[in-house]
Amino acid sequence: MKPALHRSLIFWSGILVMGFISWAWRDSLNTRTNPMWGSCMIESGAGALSFTYRPSGRRPGWECFRNEFSKPSSALFPPPHFIRGGIDHADLKTRQLYLMKYDVKELRELNAMNMIYRTDRDWLVCIPYWMILTGFTIPWLGLLLWRAKRRKRAAGLPGVGGSVLES
Incomplete structure (x- = not known):
């Protein structure tokens, strides 16, 4: 049975x-899109989707920014990360980059540098698009397999449209 x-x-x-x-993944490699509402910001850029909560930077209403990168992002598969605001929560490498005013290349370092200027209550969660796509594809394939098994079982029952002798 097909x-x-x-x-x-x-x-x-x-x-x-x-x-x-x-x-969205392909678009994020060339541009950065930031819709914001109040203290929440969603950022699509550099192959990942980031959600930032900034109670210290509360703005009224909706805002949306879209910027093109001068040099497209080269990291297709960035790692996921969670970062809290403030210099006290920064790791040693981020503190050194902050003191040297070094130009960062990786997405995690860029997000960590931006969060240094925030308060302790601010945080950022970054989920790469490859992880979002994988997280959707696996259950979708499971649903398709379940559907195929259900259709095969229904075709094998007499009186439902199939015969018992079909294999």
Whole structure:
């Protein structure tokens, strides 16, 4: 029995969502997009999606910024990270970069440098697009396998549209 994927809502919605995630990932390698509302900011850039909570930098209403990189990001698979604000929470490497005013190249170092200027209550979570895509694809494939098994079982039952003799 054929899985008839062209009729599956699960299949087409998964293709649509994965296409959107892939487009956002590709776009984030060349541009940085920052929608903000109040003390929350979402940033898409350098192959990752970052969520920043800044109660110290509260602004009224919505704002959105979009900047192109002068040099596109080279890191396709950056690691995920969580950073708290303030110099007290910075690691040794970030403190040294901060004191030397060194130009940072990696996404984690750039985020750490930006969070040094924030207060202790501020934090940032960075999730790379490869991880978002993987986190969506695995359950989607599981749903497709479940659907195929369910259709195969339904085709094997008499009176449901299939015969018992089909294999």
